[in-house]
Amino acid sequence: MASHGFWGLGAPENAGDNTSNQSPTTPRAWCQAAAQKLPGGIGSKLCALLSVAGEGEKTPEPTSTKLDETTVGTCGCNKPCNCLKATEATLGFSDLYSTDLLPALDGDLKTMTFLQEVVDILLAYITESFDRETKVIDFHYPNELLQRNNWELQDEPETLDDILISCRATLKYAIKTAHPRYFNQLSTGLDMVGLAADWLTSTANTNMFTYEVAPVFVLLEYVTLKKMREIIGWEDGRGDGIFSPGGAISNMYAMLLARFKMFPEVKEKGMSSVPRLAAFTSEHSHFSIKKGAAALGIGTESVICIKADESGKMIPADLERKILEAKQKGFVPFFVSATAGTTVYGAFDPLIAISDICKKYQVWFHVDGAWGGSLIMSRKHKWKLDGVERANSVTWNPHKMMAVPLQCSALLVREEGLMQNCNQMHACYLFQQDKHYDLSYDTGDKALQCGRHVDIFKLWLMWRAKGTIGFEAQIDKCLELSEYLYNKIKGREGYEMVFNGKPQHTNVCFWYLPPGMRYLEDKEEKKKRLHKVAPVIKARMMEYGTTMVSYQPQGDKVNFFRMVISNPAATFEDIDFLIEEIERLGQDL
Template sequence: MGSMRKNWFHSLPNEALHAEFLQDVSKLLLKEAVFAGTQRKNPVVRFHDPDHLYDLLNLTPTEKPATHTELLKAICDTINFSVKTGHPYFINQLFSSQRDGLGCAPKLVMFASEDAHYSVHKMAALLGLGEQNVCSVQTDKTGRMDSLYLESQVQRIIATGAVPFMVVATAGTTVLGAFDPLPAIADVCTKYNLWFHVDAAWGGGLLFSRTHHHKLIGLDRADSVVWNPHKLLAAPQQCSMLLVRHPNIIKACHACNATYLFQKDKFYDVSIDFGDKYLQCGRRADVFKFWFMWKAKGSIGFEEHVNALMDCASYITTSLRQRPSFKLVLEPEFINVCFWYIPQSLQGLQEQPDFNEKLHKIAPRMKELMMRKGSMMISYQPLQSLPNFFRFVVQNSGVTHQDVDYFLDELDRLGADL
């Protein structure tokens, strides 16, 4: 990677570039973690104070990618300074808000776009808020939350005697890839003292692109942001993070101070013991995957990756306009490119009363054909009153313009006789 060969940043395995490195990683893991890490003659932990460890591991991300030698050293150092939980002398913790609850609270209402992720409603149910207390905010024709309508709904809820407490904005909706107007929503939250949460799970990776990060203007005003590098940046699942503006709020909400796990009189700085802040106790260090990718690619590698995905979306958008059997649902704002395939049998019949009903059946039938043939897979879905349409979403920066041509040609072949 340090040689910066053409297309070095692609999220696609390349035997010439990666095979030797991956073999070296496997050998290193077996030698140092699996075998040496469980031998009685070796220490359970090579302890260093956290500040010293930070310097030893060189944790700060860099602009340029690391070499394979540097990456192997990073893995070796991580193993060397990790607690060896498989060591026969490791007899420590198992590694395999609160009191009043909502009973004393008024009726709480949160707000989210009508195109927000379904998990907003699911968590409202799980937390005891109730799905009926998630107020869906209308979107404009591009799928962006209408901030004026949001404010009118906040005022309506206040008039009923209920208490608005949070707005969930989305930076990159799942289907259309829309970015809610973050500055305008932040203004509403400031005016009515509401928690401003941004779901940037899909679109957060645009931060790395100097060309496209303007879509995230206003993100800096959020109280909390969720971001999934396993989506746009193609990190291995699961790799998600919650970023919070207020330093101690997670601990205040979640910590139970179980002294049999989280002793306060340890000989090092216990503020780095994060376990008590989370909902679960034992968990993997999922952020390691992202840190290691960042070290391998550098910020510039992530930028090239994101720009390549946006270029691919632009190419397929242009190609769709040039093919008579394809019709865009809307002009894409992001990597999500949504379109209908209109077979010859339906062309020119758009004014017929049953046109949408017939079009609705095309995408599921084509999905069946492509899966039975094994030639490709692409998702489809309806949205509100729109009939089923295809959604081209690419996360692999190794996808080429030629690959896009193949996708569209194959859709033409699959749909020709429908």
């Protein structure tokens, strides 16, 4: 067939008048051609569109964004409408089943139409998510949500129409994590290039264990880990590393490597061949250090908590004291985990001083930079990580402060070959030694996992799209917003900071005291009442769906708000809104 026009489209032979440039002259003629040729089900839609519109059927506009009860069962335009019915009438999702899709014979068009329909639902959801008029969450209690929909699994298949309805229902009750006022976790926001990369990753549907099945992704992991090690400051980016399923697992890897480095026989002989070990981390560190110690058979009692100062930083003198104490008790200190960006306060432990102590006592120096590691990409803030280049291993989660879609966590390791020696089991069905390519790219045997999800592509593609300076700008902006918040509330009536001084990360920790509580004389009574304020305000935020921010107690401090900003969609106005909202929801308490 001769090619005519963009995408090979032109007037079909029997489609009426043709002009000399082969462009179709009536919409109907054009769309008849399009229906057969356009990718992604677009053509079918156009045909449906024209034939329906041609019959004068009236449907509402698709411009609205707010969700309401009637969303489920509409076209994704989120207003009550009969679009879906019109689509169904033409495309017949109510007559189609998953078995009609690829690999079914002639399943191409149906597949493209179905996937395009899903994409349209997702695109509408994305637009909504960034709209401040939309709720962050349409909250329902678990039992209520279980009853609002039929979520059960049955023996019989459902139609694709039902599947699309399930997609809409799932999104209706989901948290809009891209929403500019979603501040609840260290991972917030939704990056469009990262999202595109994740869609591609799902489509490639492969596994990181060998070059054979993931050639590009394995190379991109190699390139990216090297770049990250260069940024850490390791000579020529040398060393090792892996992307793992989250910061907790990255930290567990670090502890595993530290133990193996000191006592390689532990791999075969287990902990019975090893003296009683001691690990050290600050009282503000992440719970995954203890979780790792429990799992690895070291035991939580072997994790010795080091005192933190008022702003949450580990006190090096206390570290040294506790190392000496442990040695006196017959423990062998093997692992120190300093935190670069603690979970609650956002504090950066003094890495240089800690590394000196680790060197003195020959202990593995790990930096848990799951939250704060990304600040090394900012020329303005990287000083907070001074000394990280001395680490034996570093956890760094691009899915937090760099807003890479979940999950994306790296463990970087200074010593080459150690991970391989520590974890390899030489499975000969997977890591055949007589393959025809360079086996050093079969990196799977250094992992604890066998199959490993492809987490690299979204980070790599975002890095290409933003450049290092793009990440820097994004990080700097979040820190600027948190400084704005800090300055705004530190002297404001009704607010009290949990610790003094400007926060080092985007964590701003504060109490809000409702007017009726501000002048209470009874300190115990005040504390008791204050403890209940944050949970109530948080519950109201969720019920109104206007914003979400976290709270918690810490040590002897009653519940306070922990505001964190990693969401690139947030602006100064959103910070203002948060404060107004806390005051609106809390004034009667």
